[in-house]
């Protein structure tokens with residue numbers, strides 16, 4: 001089954017690693033943030049790039065046999081969860097949560113979806129106990145992307161204005 005274009009944008013929630021105001025996809029391993037691990041495997045010399053601040057470009061697949069992202073039997077596309085976890089997990093100082101709006105072709109799964117296009121619309125204003133900076137990373141990222149920093153209930157409502165929430 002292939003990814004189908006959606007008529008209406010979807011809203012979802014996800015975690016990023018924030019560095020110097022940029023929001024990066026990546027993974028968290030043993031308290032450390034590793035941006036774009038798939039990219040560093042195929043192109044170790046290319047520095048990871050943050051999610052764009054202005055115009056959203058389409059997701060790319062880094063699999064050897066490329067295809068248009070998102071693809072059902074792959075992990076490519078911009079990933080988001082349908083719901084914001086009750087207690088969002090902050091496993092490293094760089095970890096931040098927020099809401100995205102997603103559009104284009106979408107692959108849905110049990111807990112979330114992968115989209116062809118997505119952009120952040122707001123970030124979750126919550127204390128990250130590992131982030132000891134005076135200027136919190138989440139506040140810096142919100143300012144850098146020119147998006148609001150909102151508490152949980154406001155964030156969910158705000159996400160719902162930008163796209164369809166699945167729950």
Ligand SMILES: [Zn+2]
Pocket residue numbers: 061062063067069070071074075076
């Ligand atoms: Zn792929």
